[in-house]
Amino acid sequence: MRWGVVVFPGSNCDYDAFDTLGRIFEQEVRYIWHKDRDLKNIDGIILPGGFSYGDYLRSGAIARFSPVIEEVIRFANKGGIVIGICNGFQVLTEAGLLPGTLRENVNLRFICEDLYLRVENNSTRFTHLCDEGQVLKIPVAHNEGNYFAPPNVLKELEDHNRVVFRYSDRQGKVDEISNPNGSLNNIAGICNKAGNVLGMMPHPERRCDPVIGGIDGQVIFKSVITAAMEMAK
């Protein structure tokens, strides 16, 4: 696949996503500056973690008005693959590509830690290589990861299996103790109706290289890449 990693001035996980796709998965990947509009020859977009424009107003609030995001919205609406990780997820909700809001963690502190995620839907193109109910060990690193959506929206997400990941314990049990930030229904990641846009707070790109502590994140990228190859056939 040909990937673009969007770079806002305050992005700080752009390198991580770029390095993971390029070095670990040997994908074609380039950076896309936030002022650019050119998404030609790109099959997948990563909105990486960080603090897009400083995020002093609200995470992702200003980023959604950037030139690149206008193009990303168009790209997504045409079925292009978009993955928003952490701040990228926040941008996707602000941009209206995904429903809901990421609020401040309920303990009012930044949390950086390895956590467990239960795969809730393994029929998406982001998770089709996962086993049903597979538990992945992937870290979070955020201050605003507390997923909120009004009841009707939440119901729709649940009814249509659009919750892709939930925080759980190591055995896959989803409960309050395994919820790090107060997210409704322990939601860690969701996708859009069409299934081509994924937003998740945990950082799969941080768990793809065995040298730095685990490869549980690989399955997500592998799923996307193989799905794209299948479709290209």
Place this chain on the structure above:
Amino acid sequence: MTIYVEILPKEGILDPKGRTVKNALHQLDFPMVSNVLVGKLIQLEIESENVDEAVRLAEQMADKLLHNSNVEQYRVVPVEGVSK
């Protein structure tokens, strides 16, 4: 003209900051405080002589950027005598 956009957590939405402040106030012997919401205040200097016009513009800004209707509510308040 100075306009305040006052942003507060929407009613009924858990506000951990407000809860923390409320607990602290109770500990400091203010048991009469029954609820606290913590939000933000944005001060806008708008080049306009017309209050209604300025308020209307500020509301547009609040809708477009300054607040998130999922979790926040806002109020636009023209302020006299604050302008620097």
Place this chain on the structure above:
Amino acid sequence: MSVLKPVSYTNDPEITSEIIELHGLSEEEYNEIVSLLGRTPTFTELGIYSVMWSEHASYKNSILQLKTLPRSGGRLLVSAGEENAGLVDIGDGLAVAFKIESHNHPSAVEPFQGAATGVGGILRDVFTMGARPIAALNSLRFGPPENSRVRFLLDEVVRGIAHYGNCFGVPTVGGEIYFEESYQGNPLVNAMAVGLVEHDKVMHAAASGEGNPVIYVGARTGRDGIHGATFASEELSEESEQRKSNVQVGDPFTEKLLLEATLELAGKEALVGIQDMGAAGLTCSSCEMAAAGEVGMILNLDKVPVRETGMTPYEIMLSESQERMLLVAKRGHEDEIFEIFNRWDLEAVEVGVVTGDGRLKLQKDGKLLCDIPAHSLALGGGAPVYKRETVEPEYIVTSNAPTPLNEPTDFTAATLQLLARPNIASRRHVFRQYDHMVRTNTRVLPGEGDAAVVRVPGTKKGLGIATDCNARFVYLNPRQGAAMAVAEATRNVACSGATPIGITNCLNFGNPYKPEVYWTFTEAIAGMGEACRVLETPVTGGNVSFYNESPTGAVYPSPVIGAVGLIEDVEKSVGMAFKKEGQAIFLIGSDQVSWAASEWQIMNNGKPSGRLPELDLNLEKRLQQLLIQGINKEMIQCAHDLAEGGLVVALCEMAIADRDNPMGALLEFEEEISPLHLFGEGPSRAVVAVDVNSIDEFELLAEKLDVPCKWIGTTGGKGIGFRQIFSVSIEDIRANHENGLAAALGIETA
């Protein structure tokens, strides 16, 4: 031209003895200024001298001592003090730049911004050299955790560090936190940064080339932190509480932009020199660059981007607004530089030119306001140098005398009690607030090892990084205690498998004009120098922070050491967690232990007392060799230095360091064990687990290196146990160790 005499600016106050005193200048120093200038200084000039001759910028009371430390040799590329941070070669055309610095007083007054800007400042020191920061650490010291002010300070300091580091995008990978009565009124907040740079892209802080433009980049100048440098050079008083205007506000987002733009300059011909604006802002950066390049500079202050109206030359020159840099470009190439900064939405403005006369001249509103020989301001130039009086404090003799102590009788209870002590318990509550993984290079995470291990991107190499200082030891015996701090910080690095290649120091002491304080300072420097020479770890640079006093007295002498080590194959680095069942556990190194200043002794007696066990630096060096070779030859599977709490505490920490897969140990001591053996403390000791197949080889290596090596048990099981004598379960270890700090701070555990 030079016949023009500088004039005072509108409304500048007269130079009176009161004004001079307010600027922290002695009469002697003021007279020196008059003689250097051949006239009375203007108010702007007086301000400039006062910040440049303050302790913080001039090191006037410490430089003679610092010069006795080994500051070159080994892999060191620039000598300490020559650039913003030390620079050490790590092969492959790469060098590591690192430094630690204090932000104690700003953090005492406004802990969030004080700590945040401390992080910002040290990051700038590193990327000013062209190095991209790859790791941050911090060393924090507070009063007792039960104290509500301490709780507030700790919480805010941690939030400030998290805010700045997380947003900037540097992993905060390690550090230390101590609680001790002596820091009650004067907390210590020391921040360290480590960066990587290609040799041919190192940028220098020197101006040159007459006529070259001087360019101001970054954030605008406001009235923040005026006199921060002199503020850092005074004792804290109740008055300083009210001086909140002294504290600067940090903007990590702008710093991130500044980083990216600055790194784009690296290796470009258009750039001549660059210096960040830290303490004493525009003053320090301009005169240091001029002095380093033996040139002069003329600045037009009308051109300096300001945030507030009506700023005077004095305010502009002394402002400590954050996220600013000063650089010198090659004339004719300035557009290249403007283009880079504009692309990152940063201001870049030509504010002056390099001159050939060696003088720092300032103009505003068409008037000349300052005309000073740049050299006379700078460290190593005309700044004053003092050697202060020393007197051995009386407490040294009394506190070194033996005091009665109840030794532990119930070993299980003692273990659990020690594990929950605020100075021993897990720091998870704190480090989970720092993004310690961003940039995907952190291999050994906080809590997993004695040192953090960070991969050097693009290579197979890794860096082991740690900070350490047990100030209780330094209090009892400044010379040996400081040597022990060097030994422990480097041992921490060796426990990861990395070879220590250099250290940076942050010397936190009281008022140097008190002979007792100055004695502890000179003793500590002597001990540090000795340790660095034997361990072959040059001091690459650092920072001196005097005046760490509050109404209750000076802090414990706290020479904090930041150590950096190199490991050729990062995949061979290890943490402290027991990994596999049935491995042999060895206690290696010195057998010198005592109760003096041990956690058990403090817990029972309150204050450190007794005589420290002997430190054999040559044994320390051999021990570190054993660790490094044993790990790199893949005999040692995990290693942990013995520190606060002694042997049993260390074993418990190894049992739970892997949160998902805890593993206990069955102990077996060949000789009779004593409480001192289990809970006493001493230098040059470590515990390692060795694969059964490597035992013979490991014992041979230990023998060859002449390091005492005792088998003390086997890994496995659900706790740490020794026959019928004691047994603690993993659950109990966890409950006490993991929750100890949060409990002491009165925080609900998350």
